[in-house]
Amino acid sequence: MARRLPSQPPVLPGFSYLHVLGSGGFADVFLYEQNMPRRKVAVKVMLSEMVTDQVRQMFQAEANLMAQLSTHPSILTVYEAGVSSDGRPYLVMEFCSSALSERYRRERIPVPEVLRVAIRVGSAIETAHRAGILHRDIKPSNILLTAYGHPVLSDFGIAASLADAVTQEAVGMSIPWSAPEVLHDDTPGTVRSEVWAFAATVYTLLAGRSPFELPGEQNRPSDLMSRIDRARVQPIGRADVPASLERMLQAAMSRKPDARPESVLDLVHQLQSVESELGVSQTAAEVAMDDWARTSVSDLEDKTRVRGVATAVNRIPRRRRRAVGDDVVAIAPVLRSTGSERRTGSSTHGQADQARKFRWWLPALIGAGVLVVGLGSALTATLVQSGRGDIPVVTNIESVTSGTSVEFTWDDPGILPGDNYQISTSAIESTIQSRAAFTVDGEPGDTVCISISVNREGREGARSNEKCVELAP
Missing domain, CATH: 1.10.510.10 (Transferase(Phosphotransferase) domain 1)
Incomplete structure (x- = not known):
């Protein structure tokens, strides 16, 4: 089966387009030159037919997550992310060799x-x-x-x-x-x-x-x-x-x-x-x-x-x-x-x-x-481990429906500083946050469900009972 032609490279302020690097199922990658500081960068641009409001929201969330990982010396660096004038989300990345x-x-x-x-x-x-x-x-x-x-x-x-x-x-x-x-x-x-x-x-x-x-x-x-x-x-x-x-x-x-x-x-x-x-x-x-x-x-x-x-x-x-x-x-x-x-x-x-x-x-x-990053070749950093006390369990979850959105809220079960809520819903596999509220979007007639656990120092406690809400058709 013939591969599709690359999409038109977007006009990005501060960047000059050079040539195509490659094409994938959902995005194209182009080589640009950044004007200041001057350097070559790889720019991944989503295909216009793939872009929806939900995709834009997810793209922003993923870019923020990648910014956290962009401190590791063996993960490719993302310099910035944005949306081009024609509405396509893009990532500006370190230009590397395959x-x-x-x-x-x-x-x-x-x-x-x-x-x-x-x-x-x-x-x-x-x-x-x-x-x-x-x-x-x-x-x-x-x-x-x-x-x-x-x-x-x-x-x-x-x-x-x-x-x-x-x-x-x-x-x-x-x-x-x-x-x-x-x-x-x-x-x-x-x-x-x-x-x-x-x-x-x-x-x-x-x-x-x-x-x-x-x-x-x-x-x-x-x-x-x-x-x-x-x-x-x-x-x-x-x-x-x-x-x-x-x-x-x-x-x-x-x-x-x-x-x-x-x-x-x-x-x-x-x-x-x-x-x-x-x-x-x-x-x-x-x-x-x-x-x-x-x-x-x-x-x-x-x-x-x-x-x-x-x-x-x-x-x-x-x-x-x-x-x-x-x-x-x-x-x-x-x-x-x-x-x-x-x-x-x-x-x-x-x-x-x-x-x-x-x-x-x-x-x-x-x-x-x-x-604090270790000095010298003989230094080994210590991985932080704290006590393994009992992890609290979320027991009561309330919900408020607005159209096709459901906001779930719950009482603080007694979390400590640094604890987070680990959430699974009918729309996402897992997400971690500190706020005791979460909104799930659905479609008319959907049944929207959520379950919550407390994550302490990377360890997940017992999950709550699943709370489900049926949206009006």
Whole structure:
């Protein structure tokens, strides 16, 4: 099937259009030159036929969420977001290379290099998880390289969530790197399904092919899905890959989620042990401290869509997923919390690279919290853990209906400073906020439901009974 032509690039004040970078299912990406400060940037522009009032609202919420992640050194930086004069939302992002996703198919990448990339990207995924965000599309083509070769993870769920609003289908599934439970539509994503996708991505960089792609045989989507369902991972086929590395990747791609590592950080630590086995210096695991994740998310707008990671249960009725092709995009960030080695390479590519260059000693101000960044290669940041007292439960939820909108309110069950409400409704998977009120929009005749729990230091308490309201037809 022929690919569509790119849309017309918008006129953006302060930016000069250069050329098209690529096209995806829901957006085009263009190369622009920013006039001040002068630099090249990638601009992702939504297609006009995808834009609705709901999409604009979600786009703004997602951009705000990405701004929080944009402090991590291995997540692509978003400089700004806006709406063009013709009404299309756009993101201005760090301009990076897709060389890594092209390179693994034509040459063998050395094992120590793959491990360095994997540990840095895994640290970014773990940091997002601590902020309550699932990526939902981890794969090699979403790992880009800065001008100085530093890997950054791109496309943090923006295309998937926006497409969900436009098409009423759960999107964002790339079959070769999707866990069996995601392909079966048992879940829209969990931490352990992301462990699978991360392991499959590391395998791909080592093997030069996805884990269930068989050279010389049919590799249609149906073939891949059948092999993934059996979860029999083929050997990588490289003598220089340690057997311990093969075993840990196979375990991380176990068919049963409970048989996989509990978190991406667990797998990152295993990859660091392989580095020690190979006699190379361990790559630092750059993971945000717990206080950052709690503070940054609670300061977002109430309607920011934060994908819950504490439970695999999704209270939204299941919708069949469809696979989507690679979206040429880049989105990103910078923050450091642990360090056991000196970072290699420096970066002077615009504001994002300047931030990375001085990350060792500059304090990062994020939301309402200040994180003091560790000095020196021997310093390991301490992850903040506080007492695990009983988490209160929301017991009474009231509702007021206005047209097709329902405002739910509830009494404070006794939350402490820093606690937040984790909300699931018939319209969203999960969102976190501090306010004891939430509005859900529906359609005439819909039944709108909500359930609420208290989130304390990343731990979710017991959920309230579900409160449902039927809208007049």
